[in-house]
Amino acid sequence: MRVALFVTCLVDGLFPDVGKATVALLERLGHEVVFPERQTCCGQMHINTGYPEQAAPLVANHAAAFADAEVVVTPSGSCAGSIRHQHAAVAREHAPGVEAAARAVAAKTYELSEFLVDVLGVEDVGARFPHRVTYHPTCHSLRVLGVGDRPLRLLRAVRGIDLVELPNQEVCCGFGGTFALKNADTSTAMLGDKMAAVTATGARVLTAGDASCLMHIGGGLTRLRSGVRTVHLAEILAAT
Incomplete structure (x- = not known):
């Protein structure tokens, strides 16, 4: 499977090893990982703080960045939650022409554990961590x-x-x-x-x-x- 990684702002800026680990894990399981370079912040912080209008351009960019992806995986429950449960609503109110695209991307977006268990049907990923x-x-x-x-x-x-x-x-x-x-x-x-x-x-x-x-x-x-x-x-x- 060809997996598009949404790395998130925090991982990209402060915790890059999390992004690297996500890629290493998915590749070890036999999947190709791609990184759409157009991706930026998903706008979650703006939405949750009460600025959905300011988040709308970010929602539009996110929908465009991942439009061609087969599946989108992110190592973040909060960002996955925003994409799946907030993006379409923000687009409907502040960028109506983007709503369908936002819904399409939301439908194929998964938090990492969801993707592993629900989509790949894997629970044992071959890890060892003696702690x-x-x-x-x-x-x-x-x-x-x-x-x-x-x-x-x-x-x-x-x-x-x-x-x-x-x-x-x-x-x-x-x-x-x-x-x-x-x-x-x-x-x-x-x-x-x-x-x-x-x-x-x-x-x-x-x-x-x-x-x-x-x-x-x-x-x-x-x-x-x-x-x-x-x-x-x-x-x-x-x-x-």
């Missing part, structure tokens, strides 16, 4: 996309992993994009609760399907000198 790991289900992947236990099914098949359950795992970490900036005190309190849950597991690695949440939690864990590192799901699944 004690706990998994945080990010809000958008859990509540918008409904990825359910797909990431956990993939993690359970990883050789050597000691996967431990995260207490109160469905509670938000407090990032929420600009929420962490506009409501810093509340965000910090939520982060404190999440970090306490992570450290209680005794895990040395926290994983998730969104680099944004891992950035938020990882920053806090580093400041605590907890010894817990954050590793994106794609990086674990790409490890051999």
Whole structure:
């Protein structure tokens, strides 16, 4: 299969190893990965902050960038959620001529774990990661996309992993994009609760399907000198 990678702003700018791991994983499974160079921000931040009109050009560009793709995969539950559940609505209101194209791209866009489990029918991707790991289900992947236990099914098949359950795992970490900036005190309190849950597991690695949440939690864990590192799901699944 020819897979178009939507790498996302955060991965492209701050966590390129996540993008590289996604490519390595998909190629190891026998698929060709292409990178449409026209891609930019999907506009999620603008939409969620209340600026859908400003997001419309980004939605239009995204629809054009991936129009010819057979399938689109992204290592981000939040960006996949925005593309699938927000783009067509933004286009309908602010760029009507783009709505059909946005719907077409949304229909073939998958978060990484969804693509592996639902489209490829794979749970054991041949990974090996001999570490004690706990998994945080990010809000958008859990509540918008409904990825359910797909990431956990993939993690359970990883050789050597000691996967431990995260207490109160469905509670938000407090990032929420600009929420962490506009409501810093509340965000910090939520982060404190999440970090306490992570450290209680005794895990040395926290994983998730969104680099944004891992950035938020990882920053806090580093400041605590907890010894817990954050590793994106794609990086674990790409490890051999």
